[in-house]
Amino acid sequence: MNSDSLWIGGLCRLYGLLLYAYPAGFRREYGRPMQQLFRDRCRDVSRGSGRASALWFALSTISDWVRTAVRERASAAQAAAEKRAPRSSATEWAGTILIYLFATTTLVQAYVVPTGSMEGNLLIGDHILVDRLAYSDPGPLGRRILPYRDIQRGDIAAFLYPEDVRTTYVKRIIGLPGDRIHFENGTVFRNGRRLAEPYTQHIASFPDAYRDNFPRPPEPFTTPRGRDMLEHHVCDGEVIVPPGMLFALGDNRDNSADSRYWGFVPRSYVVGKPVLVYWSYDAPTADFESWNLRHVVDVAQHFFTRTRWNRMLSVPRSQEAQ
Amino acid sequence: MPKAPSSNELLPLTPPVFHILLALAHEDRHGYGIMQDVAQQTEGSLQLGPGTLYGCLKRMLAAGMVEECDERPDPSLDDERRRYYRMTPLGKKLVRAEAQRLAGAVTVAMTRLAGESA
Numbered sequence: 001m002n003s004d005s006l007w008i009g010g011l012c013r014l015y016g017l018l019l020y021a022y023p024a025g026f027r028r029e030y031g032r033p034m035q036q037l038f039r040d041r042c043r044d045v046s047r048g049s050g051r052a053s054a055l056w057f058a059l060s061t062i063s064d065w066v067r068t069a070v071r072e073r074a075s076a077a078q079a080a081a082e083k084r085a086p087r088s089s090a091t092e093w094a095g096t097i098l099i100y101l102f103a104t105t106t107l108v109q110a111y112v113v114p115t116g117s118m119e120g121n122l123l124i125g126d127h128i129l130v131d132r133l134a135y136s137d138p139g140p141l142g143r144r145i146l147p148y149r150d151i152q153r154g155d156i157a158a159f160l161y162p163e164d165v166r167t168t169y170v171k172r173i174i175g176l177p178g179d180r181i182h183f184e185n186g187t188v189f190r191n192g193r194r195l196a197e198p199y200t201q202h203i204a205s206f207p208d209a210y211r212d213n214f215p216r217p218p219e220p221f222t223t224p225r226g227r228d229m230l231e232h233h234v235c236d237g238e239v240i241v242p243p244g245m246l247f248a249l250g251d252n253r254d255n256s257a258d259s260r261y262w263g264f265v266p267r268s269y270v271v272g273k274p275v276l277v278y279w280s281y282d283a284p285t286a287d288f289e290s291w292n293l294r295h296v297v298d299v300a301q302h303f304f305t306r307t308r309w310n311r312m313l314s315v316p317r318s319q320e321a322q
Numbered sequence: 323m324p325k326a327p328s329s330n331e332l333l334p335l336t337p338p339v340f341h342i343l344l345a346l347a348h349e350d351r352h353g354y355g356i357m358q359d360v361a362q363q364t365e366g367s368l369q370l371g372p373g374t375l376y377g378c379l380k381r382m383l384a385a386g387m388v389e390e391c392d393e394r395p396d397p398s399l400d401d402e403r404r405r406y407y408r409m410t411p412l413g414k415k416l417v418r419a420e421a422q423r424l425a426g427a428v429t430v431a432m433t434r435l436a437g438e439s440a
Contacts, residue, residue, distance in 0.1 A: 034373070
Protein backbone atom coordinates (compact mmCIF):
# COMPACT_ATOMS: atom_id res chain seq x y z
CA MET A 1 0.00 0.00 0.00
CA ASN A 2 1.62 3.27 -1.11
CA SER A 3 1.03 6.80 0.06
CA ASP A 4 -1.29 7.50 -2.88
CA SER A 5 -3.73 4.81 -1.94
CA LEU A 6 -3.68 6.00 1.67
CA TRP A 7 -4.41 9.52 0.53
CA ILE A 8 -7.17 8.37 -1.79
CA GLY A 9 -8.59 6.21 0.97
CA GLY A 10 -8.91 9.34 3.14
CA LEU A 11 -10.71 11.24 0.40
CA CYS A 12 -13.04 8.27 -0.07
CA ARG A 13 -13.91 8.16 3.58
CA LEU A 14 -14.63 11.87 3.43
CA TYR A 15 -16.86 11.31 0.43
CA GLY A 16 -18.56 8.49 2.33
CA LEU A 17 -19.54 11.05 4.97
CA LEU A 18 -20.84 13.45 2.35
CA LEU A 19 -23.16 10.68 1.15
CA TYR A 20 -25.23 11.15 4.29
CA ALA A 21 -26.65 14.27 2.67
CA TYR A 22 -28.60 12.03 0.29
CA PRO A 23 -31.91 10.48 1.32
CA ALA A 24 -31.46 7.15 3.11
CA GLY A 25 -33.12 5.11 0.35
CA PHE A 26 -30.89 6.57 -2.33
CA ARG A 27 -27.80 6.12 -0.18
CA ARG A 28 -28.60 2.47 0.51
CA GLU A 29 -29.11 1.77 -3.17
CA TYR A 30 -26.28 3.79 -4.70
CA GLY A 31 -23.95 4.80 -1.88
CA ARG A 32 -21.51 1.95 -2.39
CA PRO A 33 -21.21 2.24 -6.20
CA MET A 34 -20.88 6.02 -5.88
CA GLN A 35 -18.03 5.64 -3.47
CA GLN A 36 -16.49 3.02 -5.73
CA LEU A 37 -16.76 5.34 -8.71
CA PHE A 38 -15.25 8.19 -6.75
CA ARG A 39 -12.31 6.04 -5.76
CA ASP A 40 -11.78 4.67 -9.28
CA ARG A 41 -11.75 8.17 -10.68
CA CYS A 42 -9.38 9.51 -8.02
CA ARG A 43 -7.04 6.63 -8.65
CA ASP A 44 -7.06 7.05 -12.41
CA VAL A 45 -6.59 10.79 -12.28
CA SER A 46 -3.75 10.67 -9.79
CA ARG A 47 -2.09 7.91 -11.79
CA GLY A 48 -2.39 9.86 -15.02
CA SER A 49 -1.81 13.47 -14.07
CA GLY A 50 -0.87 13.57 -10.42
CA ARG A 51 -2.24 14.30 -7.04
CA ALA A 52 -3.27 17.89 -7.81
CA SER A 53 -5.66 16.77 -10.54
CA ALA A 54 -7.15 14.14 -8.24
CA LEU A 55 -7.72 16.83 -5.66
CA TRP A 56 -9.25 19.00 -8.35
CA PHE A 57 -11.59 16.16 -9.23
CA ALA A 58 -12.51 15.73 -5.57
CA LEU A 59 -13.35 19.43 -5.32
CA SER A 60 -15.41 19.41 -8.47
CA THR A 61 -17.34 16.50 -7.01
CA ILE A 62 -18.53 18.83 -4.29
CA SER A 63 -20.62 20.87 -6.70
CA ASP A 64 -22.08 17.63 -8.06
CA TRP A 65 -22.77 16.56 -4.50
CA VAL A 66 -24.60 19.76 -3.55
CA ARG A 67 -26.78 19.80 -6.65
CA THR A 68 -27.71 16.15 -6.64
CA ALA A 69 -28.24 15.82 -2.88
CA VAL A 70 -30.77 18.65 -3.06
CA ARG A 71 -32.39 17.08 -6.09
CA GLU A 72 -32.65 13.61 -4.55
CA ARG A 73 -33.97 15.04 -1.29
CA ALA A 74 -36.66 16.91 -3.18
CA SER A 75 -37.67 13.87 -5.21
CA ALA A 76 -37.72 11.66 -2.10
CA ALA A 77 -39.89 14.21 -0.29
CA GLN A 78 -42.24 14.36 -3.27
CA ALA A 79 -42.47 10.58 -3.48
CA ALA A 80 -43.19 10.39 0.24
CA ALA A 81 -45.90 13.04 -0.09
CA GLU A 82 -47.54 11.15 -2.96
CA LYS A 83 -47.42 7.91 -1.03
CA ARG A 84 -48.99 9.53 2.01
CA ALA A 85 -51.66 11.41 0.11
CA PRO A 86 -54.63 9.05 0.47
CA ARG A 87 -54.09 8.65 4.20
CA SER A 88 -53.20 12.23 4.96
CA SER A 89 -56.67 13.70 4.63
CA ALA A 90 -58.01 11.19 7.13
CA THR A 91 -55.23 11.85 9.60
CA GLU A 92 -55.54 15.57 9.11
CA TRP A 93 -59.22 15.37 9.89
CA ALA A 94 -58.55 13.24 12.92
CA GLY A 95 -56.08 15.86 14.11
CA THR A 96 -58.55 18.65 13.49
CA ILE A 97 -61.30 16.83 15.33
CA LEU A 98 -59.03 16.06 18.25
CA ILE A 99 -57.96 19.66 18.52
CA TYR A 100 -61.57 20.74 18.22
CA LEU A 101 -62.67 18.37 20.97
CA PHE A 102 -59.80 19.48 23.16
CA ALA A 103 -60.46 23.14 22.49
CA THR A 104 -64.20 22.96 23.03
CA THR A 105 -63.99 20.95 26.20
CA THR A 106 -61.03 22.53 27.88
CA LEU A 107 -60.42 25.96 26.41
CA VAL A 108 -63.57 27.62 25.22
CA GLN A 109 -67.16 26.61 25.03
CA ALA A 110 -70.09 28.24 23.33
CA TYR A 111 -73.32 28.92 25.20
CA VAL A 112 -76.55 30.68 24.52
CA VAL A 113 -78.09 32.95 27.10
CA PRO A 114 -81.67 31.72 27.29
CA THR A 115 -83.13 34.01 29.94
CA GLY A 116 -83.17 37.67 30.72
CA SER A 117 -81.78 37.36 34.20
CA MET A 118 -78.58 39.17 33.25
CA GLU A 119 -80.39 41.74 31.12
CA GLY A 120 -78.49 44.95 30.98
CA ASN A 121 -75.33 43.00 30.25
CA LEU A 122 -76.41 39.83 28.51
CA LEU A 123 -79.59 39.55 26.51
CA ILE A 124 -81.74 36.58 25.65
CA GLY A 125 -80.24 35.09 22.52
CA ASP A 126 -76.68 36.23 23.14
CA HIS A 127 -74.38 33.49 21.94
CA ILE A 128 -71.34 33.68 24.12
CA LEU A 129 -67.94 32.07 24.24
CA VAL A 130 -66.87 31.02 27.69
CA ASP A 131 -63.20 30.93 28.59
CA ARG A 132 -62.95 27.70 30.50
CA LEU A 133 -59.43 28.26 31.72
CA ALA A 134 -60.11 31.58 33.38
CA TYR A 135 -61.48 30.25 36.64
CA SER A 136 -60.14 26.72 36.51
CA ASP A 137 -57.70 25.37 39.02
CA PRO A 138 -54.30 26.44 37.68
CA GLY A 139 -52.30 23.85 39.57
CA PRO A 140 -49.01 24.61 41.27
CA LEU A 141 -47.07 25.38 38.09
CA GLY A 142 -49.78 27.14 36.08
CA ARG A 143 -50.32 29.50 38.98
CA ARG A 144 -46.88 30.89 38.34
CA ILE A 145 -46.64 30.94 34.58
CA LEU A 146 -50.18 31.59 33.35
CA PRO A 147 -52.33 34.65 33.88
CA TYR A 148 -54.78 32.95 36.23
CA ARG A 149 -56.83 34.96 38.61
CA ASP A 150 -59.39 33.56 40.94
CA ILE A 151 -63.00 34.64 40.87
CA GLN A 152 -63.54 38.04 42.35
CA ARG A 153 -66.63 39.85 43.49
CA GLY A 154 -68.35 41.43 40.52
CA ASP A 155 -67.13 38.85 38.00
CA ILE A 156 -69.59 37.36 35.59
CA ALA A 157 -69.30 33.58 35.60
CA ALA A 158 -70.85 30.70 33.74
CA PHE A 159 -71.58 27.75 36.00
CA LEU A 160 -73.61 24.59 36.17
CA TYR A 161 -77.00 25.21 37.71
CA PRO A 162 -76.69 23.45 41.08
CA GLU A 163 -80.22 22.04 40.95
CA ASP A 164 -79.71 20.60 37.45
CA VAL A 165 -76.17 20.37 36.19
CA ARG A 166 -77.35 19.85 32.63
CA THR A 167 -78.09 23.55 32.49
CA THR A 168 -75.52 26.31 32.49
CA TYR A 169 -76.29 29.66 34.08
CA VAL A 170 -74.54 32.95 33.69
CA LYS A 171 -74.69 35.27 36.71
CA ARG A 172 -72.63 37.83 38.55
CA ILE A 173 -70.68 36.61 41.56
CA ILE A 174 -71.63 38.78 44.52
CA GLY A 175 -70.41 36.82 47.51
CA LEU A 176 -67.20 34.89 48.13
CA PRO A 177 -66.69 32.47 51.01
CA GLY A 178 -67.05 34.30 54.33
CA ASP A 179 -69.09 37.18 52.90
CA ARG A 180 -72.28 38.18 54.67
CA ILE A 181 -75.10 39.12 52.33
CA HIS A 182 -78.51 40.63 52.84
CA PHE A 183 -80.99 42.80 50.95
CA GLU A 184 -82.83 45.90 52.08
CA ASN A 185 -85.54 47.08 49.70
CA GLY A 186 -83.77 45.60 46.72
CA THR A 187 -80.31 46.88 47.64
CA VAL A 188 -77.57 44.42 48.41
CA PHE A 189 -75.50 44.77 51.57
CA ARG A 190 -72.29 42.84 51.72
CA ASN A 191 -70.41 42.57 55.00
CA GLY A 192 -72.54 45.43 56.28
CA ARG A 193 -71.71 47.72 53.37
CA ARG A 194 -74.32 48.88 50.95
CA LEU A 195 -73.40 48.01 47.35
CA ALA A 196 -73.82 50.53 44.57
CA GLU A 197 -74.35 48.33 41.56
CA PRO A 198 -74.52 50.39 38.39
CA TYR A 199 -74.89 47.27 36.27
CA THR A 200 -78.19 46.17 37.75
CA GLN A 201 -81.59 46.77 36.37
CA HIS A 202 -84.68 47.02 38.55
CA ILE A 203 -87.93 46.64 36.70
CA ALA A 204 -90.18 45.29 39.40
CA SER A 205 -93.82 45.25 38.59
CA PHE A 206 -94.74 44.47 42.17
CA PRO A 207 -92.97 44.49 45.51
CA ASP A 208 -91.75 41.17 46.78
CA ALA A 209 -90.51 40.89 50.34
CA TYR A 210 -88.53 37.72 49.75
CA ARG A 211 -86.81 39.13 46.66
CA ASP A 212 -86.12 42.60 48.01
CA ASN A 213 -85.49 41.94 51.68
CA PHE A 214 -83.66 38.64 51.49
CA PRO A 215 -83.09 36.48 53.52
CA ARG A 216 -86.60 35.63 54.57
CA PRO A 217 -88.35 32.39 55.40
CA PRO A 218 -88.58 30.09 52.33
CA GLU A 219 -91.17 30.76 49.67
CA PRO A 220 -92.89 28.13 47.53
CA PHE A 221 -90.35 28.54 44.71
CA THR A 222 -87.31 28.32 46.96
CA THR A 223 -85.63 25.10 45.88
CA PRO A 224 -84.35 22.43 48.30
CA ARG A 225 -80.84 23.84 48.10
CA GLY A 226 -82.24 27.30 48.72
CA ARG A 227 -84.09 26.02 51.78
CA ASP A 228 -80.91 24.37 53.00
CA MET A 229 -79.09 27.69 52.67
CA LEU A 230 -81.79 29.54 54.61
CA GLU A 231 -81.81 26.86 57.24
CA HIS A 232 -78.09 26.47 57.85
CA HIS A 233 -76.28 29.56 56.63
CA VAL A 234 -78.30 32.46 57.93
CA CYS A 235 -77.05 34.32 60.95
CA ASP A 236 -78.50 37.56 62.29
CA GLY A 237 -80.54 38.19 59.16
CA GLU A 238 -77.60 37.66 56.82
CA VAL A 239 -76.59 34.80 54.58
CA ILE A 240 -73.00 33.75 55.23
CA VAL A 241 -71.26 32.19 52.23
CA PRO A 242 -69.62 28.95 53.36
CA PRO A 243 -66.16 27.81 52.23
CA GLY A 244 -66.03 26.51 48.67
CA MET A 245 -69.28 28.27 47.73
CA LEU A 246 -70.25 31.44 45.87
CA PHE A 247 -73.30 33.66 46.01
CA ALA A 248 -74.50 34.64 42.55
CA LEU A 249 -77.13 37.15 41.46
CA GLY A 250 -78.57 38.16 38.10
CA ASP A 251 -78.15 41.75 36.99
CA ASN A 252 -81.83 41.91 36.14
CA ARG A 253 -82.29 41.85 39.86
CA ASP A 254 -86.06 41.86 40.06
CA ASN A 255 -86.54 39.14 37.53
CA SER A 256 -83.79 36.66 38.19
CA ALA A 257 -83.76 33.18 39.62
CA ASP A 258 -80.48 33.26 41.45
CA SER A 259 -78.78 32.30 44.72
CA ARG A 260 -81.70 33.81 46.62
CA TYR A 261 -83.88 31.02 45.33
CA TRP A 262 -81.62 28.07 44.73
CA GLY A 263 -78.76 28.62 47.12
CA PHE A 264 -75.02 28.75 46.71
CA VAL A 265 -72.96 27.82 43.67
CA PRO A 266 -70.23 25.32 44.53
CA ARG A 267 -66.93 26.76 43.35
CA SER A 268 -66.27 23.56 41.43
CA TYR A 269 -69.42 24.11 39.34
CA VAL A 270 -67.99 27.22 37.76
CA VAL A 271 -67.34 26.56 34.09
CA GLY A 272 -65.61 29.73 33.07
CA LYS A 273 -65.77 33.35 32.20
CA PRO A 274 -67.90 34.70 29.35
CA VAL A 275 -65.45 36.49 27.12
CA LEU A 276 -67.23 37.30 23.91
CA VAL A 277 -70.69 37.63 22.44
CA TYR A 278 -70.15 36.12 19.01
CA TRP A 279 -73.73 36.30 17.84
CA SER A 280 -76.83 37.81 19.29
CA TYR A 281 -80.22 36.89 17.97
CA ASP A 282 -83.52 38.30 19.09
CA ALA A 283 -85.87 35.43 19.87
CA PRO A 284 -87.91 34.29 22.88
CA THR A 285 -86.46 32.19 25.68
CA ALA A 286 -88.20 28.99 24.61
CA ASP A 287 -86.33 28.97 21.32
CA PHE A 288 -83.00 28.78 23.08
CA GLU A 289 -83.97 26.26 25.70
CA SER A 290 -84.75 23.43 23.36
CA TRP A 291 -84.17 22.80 19.71
CA ASN A 292 -87.15 23.39 17.48
CA LEU A 293 -87.69 23.60 13.77
CA ARG A 294 -89.64 26.82 13.99
CA HIS A 295 -86.58 28.53 15.43
CA VAL A 296 -84.39 27.28 12.59
CA VAL A 297 -86.84 28.61 10.03
CA ASP A 298 -87.09 31.87 11.97
CA VAL A 299 -83.33 32.32 11.96
CA ALA A 300 -83.17 31.53 8.26
CA GLN A 301 -85.84 34.13 7.51
CA HIS A 302 -84.80 36.89 9.86
CA PHE A 303 -81.08 36.36 10.29
CA PHE A 304 -80.16 39.86 9.16
CA THR A 305 -82.95 41.77 10.78
CA ARG A 306 -83.08 40.00 14.13
CA THR A 307 -79.37 39.66 14.67
CA ARG A 308 -78.37 42.37 17.12
CA TRP A 309 -75.38 43.52 15.14
CA ASN A 310 -74.30 46.06 17.74
CA ARG A 311 -73.85 43.26 20.28
CA MET A 312 -71.69 41.09 18.09
CA LEU A 313 -68.17 40.73 19.43
CA SER A 314 -69.02 42.71 22.52
CA VAL A 315 -67.34 41.71 25.75
CA PRO A 316 -69.34 41.09 28.95
CA ARG A 317 -67.68 43.19 31.63
CA SER A 318 -66.81 42.27 35.15
CA GLN A 319 -67.56 45.12 37.42
CA GLU A 320 -66.77 45.50 41.05
CA ALA A 321 -69.61 46.96 43.01
CA GLN A 322 -68.82 50.32 44.56
CA MET B 323 -43.13 2.17 -8.07
CA PRO B 324 -44.47 5.13 -10.11
CA LYS B 325 -46.04 4.34 -13.44
CA ALA B 326 -43.44 4.43 -16.21
CA PRO B 327 -44.01 7.53 -18.34
CA SER B 328 -44.73 7.07 -22.05
CA SER B 329 -41.80 7.46 -24.41
CA ASN B 330 -43.05 10.81 -25.72
CA GLU B 331 -42.99 12.26 -22.24
CA LEU B 332 -39.36 11.20 -21.88
CA LEU B 333 -38.25 13.19 -24.91
CA PRO B 334 -36.18 15.24 -25.33
CA LEU B 335 -33.54 13.52 -23.27
CA THR B 336 -31.22 15.55 -21.10
CA PRO B 337 -27.58 15.54 -22.23
CA PRO B 338 -26.44 13.23 -19.38
CA VAL B 339 -29.19 10.70 -20.12
CA PHE B 340 -28.50 10.84 -23.84
CA HIS B 341 -24.79 10.24 -23.37
CA ILE B 342 -25.33 7.51 -20.79
CA LEU B 343 -27.54 5.67 -23.27
CA LEU B 344 -24.90 6.12 -25.99
CA ALA B 345 -22.30 4.72 -23.61
CA LEU B 346 -24.42 1.58 -23.26
CA ALA B 347 -25.17 1.28 -26.99
CA HIS B 348 -22.79 -1.60 -27.65
CA GLU B 349 -21.82 -3.00 -24.31
CA ASP B 350 -22.90 -3.28 -20.71
CA ARG B 351 -20.93 -0.99 -18.43
CA HIS B 352 -20.58 -0.24 -14.77
CA GLY B 353 -20.88 3.27 -13.37
CA TYR B 354 -17.27 4.24 -13.75
CA GLY B 355 -17.18 2.74 -17.23
CA ILE B 356 -20.14 4.90 -18.21
CA MET B 357 -18.48 7.97 -16.74
CA GLN B 358 -15.27 7.35 -18.66
CA ASP B 359 -17.10 6.69 -21.90
CA VAL B 360 -19.25 9.80 -21.59
CA ALA B 361 -16.14 11.90 -21.01
CA GLN B 362 -14.61 10.32 -24.09
CA GLN B 363 -17.74 10.86 -26.24
CA THR B 364 -17.85 14.52 -25.36
CA GLU B 365 -14.10 15.03 -25.41
CA GLY B 366 -14.10 15.79 -21.74
CA SER B 367 -16.77 18.48 -21.84
CA LEU B 368 -19.30 16.38 -19.92
CA GLN B 369 -17.82 15.01 -16.73
CA LEU B 370 -20.55 13.22 -14.82
CA GLY B 371 -20.14 13.41 -11.07
CA PRO B 372 -21.17 10.37 -9.00
CA GLY B 373 -24.40 12.01 -7.84
CA THR B 374 -25.43 13.08 -11.32
CA LEU B 375 -24.59 9.68 -12.80
CA TYR B 376 -26.43 7.58 -10.25
CA GLY B 377 -29.32 10.04 -10.01
CA CYS B 378 -29.78 9.68 -13.77
CA LEU B 379 -29.41 5.90 -13.62
CA LYS B 380 -32.06 5.76 -10.91
CA ARG B 381 -34.54 7.68 -13.06
CA MET B 382 -33.60 5.72 -16.19
CA LEU B 383 -34.18 2.45 -14.34
CA ALA B 384 -37.57 3.70 -13.16
CA ALA B 385 -38.49 4.74 -16.71
CA GLY B 386 -37.29 1.41 -18.10
CA MET B 387 -34.55 2.84 -20.34
CA VAL B 388 -31.82 0.73 -18.73
CA GLU B 389 -31.71 -2.34 -16.54
CA GLU B 390 -29.19 -3.77 -14.14
CA CYS B 391 -27.66 -6.93 -15.56
CA ASP B 392 -25.25 -8.32 -13.04
CA GLU B 393 -22.53 -7.56 -10.55
CA ARG B 394 -19.07 -8.64 -11.45
CA PRO B 395 -15.48 -7.43 -11.17
CA ASP B 396 -13.96 -5.39 -13.96
CA PRO B 397 -10.66 -7.09 -14.82
CA SER B 398 -9.14 -3.82 -16.04
CA LEU B 399 -9.62 -2.15 -12.61
CA ASP B 400 -9.43 -4.53 -9.67
CA ASP B 401 -11.24 -7.53 -8.29
CA GLU B 402 -14.00 -5.57 -6.64
CA ARG B 403 -17.53 -6.35 -7.83
CA ARG B 404 -19.29 -3.61 -9.79
CA ARG B 405 -22.89 -3.26 -10.86
CA TYR B 406 -23.33 -3.36 -14.63
CA TYR B 407 -26.05 -1.64 -16.63
CA ARG B 408 -27.63 -2.54 -19.96
CA MET B 409 -29.79 -0.53 -22.36
CA THR B 410 -33.35 -1.81 -22.85
CA PRO B 411 -35.25 -1.74 -26.18
CA LEU B 412 -37.08 1.34 -24.92
CA GLY B 413 -33.72 2.99 -24.19
CA LYS B 414 -32.56 2.16 -27.70
CA LYS B 415 -35.72 3.62 -29.20
CA LEU B 416 -35.38 6.77 -27.18
CA VAL B 417 -31.71 7.34 -27.94
CA ARG B 418 -32.46 6.93 -31.65
CA ALA B 419 -35.36 9.38 -31.48
CA GLU B 420 -33.21 11.86 -29.59
CA ALA B 421 -30.35 11.50 -32.06
CA GLN B 422 -32.80 12.14 -34.89
CA ARG B 423 -34.18 15.20 -33.14
CA LEU B 424 -30.67 16.51 -32.59
CA ALA B 425 -29.72 15.79 -36.20
CA GLY B 426 -32.79 17.74 -37.34
CA ALA B 427 -31.87 20.60 -35.04
CA VAL B 428 -28.30 20.56 -36.30
CA THR B 429 -29.48 20.65 -39.93
CA VAL B 430 -31.68 23.64 -39.23
CA ALA B 431 -28.90 25.34 -37.33
CA MET B 432 -26.41 24.75 -40.13
CA THR B 433 -28.79 26.22 -42.73
CA ARG B 434 -29.69 29.25 -40.70
CA LEU B 435 -26.22 30.00 -39.46
CA ALA B 436 -24.67 29.44 -42.90
CA GLY B 437 -27.14 31.95 -44.34
CA GLU B 438 -26.33 34.40 -41.59
CA SER B 439 -22.61 34.30 -41.97
CA ALA B 440 -22.83 34.63 -45.77
